[in-house]
């Protein structure tokens with residue numbers, strides 16, 4: 001597999017794709033390694049994870065540089081992403097000694113529960129956030145005592161491969177965490193069908209996510225799904241419009257819009273619609289699309305020519321309100337683009353574009369805003385801009401999405417839960433509860449009858 005720098009179209013590296021036989025062999029080794037990993041004293045497992053976090057910390061710049069070249073992420077974002085892997089590892093390194101069960105009062109004996117690890121967990125990662133999404137799967141899975149096999153996206157395997165090396169260097173035993181670059185249809189599919197893989201943690205398209213869920217049903221295999229989104233950015237007339245307009249480009253164009261949380265539908269109350277667009281236009285034009293290695297870049301290229309062509313197809317025939325600029329020449333560039341939607345039936349309004357394109361529409365009142373926000377099969381994130389606290393709470397409770405922010409576009413903190421409602425996903429990652437999804441509860445009754 002040739003790895004391409006999306007900013008230059010140059011070949012960065014070439015990576016051997018794991019075959020089906022090699023995948024089976026790796027899963028076999030993981031199943032074996034699981035036995036001793038789960039038996040390790042909790043404090044020792046914690047120490048190894050902390051060492052792994054420490055090594056990631058020492059390699060933040062190297063990992064970030066790799067991501068800039070492989071994925072076209074801006075250097076600022078890439079550093080955050082590598083730091084996020086470190087933080088997630090550190091956070092879940094606190095878990096092994098705290099994975100406590102319960103003691104439940106029963107007559108005639110003692111009843112206790114255990115959070116048992118599942119076995120081998122298969123993590124399937126997309127190309128849009130190769131490092132964080134990998135870490136959100138492998139860190140809690142390992143902390144709970146599972147072995148992990150991880151398949152990065154074909155387009156972006158480099159940082160995952162490096163993280164696998166760092167894990168070994170940290171002393172995590174061979175077979176406990178294995179990175180298997182390769183095809184989704186080969187390696188990823190095998191995670192679904194191999195009986196020793198007891199859970200699949202998948203992030204990617206809703207289409208493939210549904211196939212994974214259906215495939216896992218055959219063995220009642222556990223799944224976590226983080227899928228697509230079409231999130232709403234609701235701007236009420238009583239909002240700080242300057243702040244809302246200044247933040248809107250970052251809320252959708254960050255990572256070139258290749259973000260499942262991208263606020264790709266802006267809904268503005270009709271009384272301030274014109275004013276908001278006047279404020280938004282300069283913010284979009286000033287959004288700096290440049291060589292992602294440049295410290296001042298706010299956005300880099302798209303991941304591939306295919307992705308860029310797919311994004312452009314949504315804009316063909318749509319009404320462009322205004323747009324920013326981007327470098328020309330080699331690289332998969334596309335300018336930040338704002339579409340004036342004609343109606344909620346527009347394809348660009350309804351479908352996940354996964355690129356730097358946002359559609360804008362007006363709403364009349366709060367009830368219509370919530371109804372429009374919910375008029376989608378997705379439910380991942382969303383933002384609410386208002387100065388009225390009661391309205392903020394009402395609307396946040398009304399919008400059917402897993403991650404909402406008020407007067408901000410922030411969705412992700414490693415210590416708070418993240419995940420989707422409706423067809424945006426199943427289960428939650430990060431935060432205090434993610435650990436439970438990598439375990440099964442076992443109940444044990446011990447008779448005290450003499």
Ligand code: NAP
Pocket residue numbers: 124125126127128151152153154155182183184185187188189203204205206208209211212226227228229259260352353354
């Ligand atoms: P995708 O096909 O869902 O890929 C995600 C991951 O699943 C990749 O590692 C992929 O491997 C693997 N995969 C593909 N087919 C599989 C199968 N049958 N069994 C097991 N694993 C499989 O996503 P994509 O094609 O890269 O992107 C398509 C669209 O999905 C995007 O344009 C975007 O709309 C959406 N998307 C959403 C997210 C998100 O975070 N929610 C992330 C990425 C994409 P390969 O690398 O071999 O394909």
Ligand code: MG
Pocket residue numbers: 205208
């Ligand atoms: Mg695909």
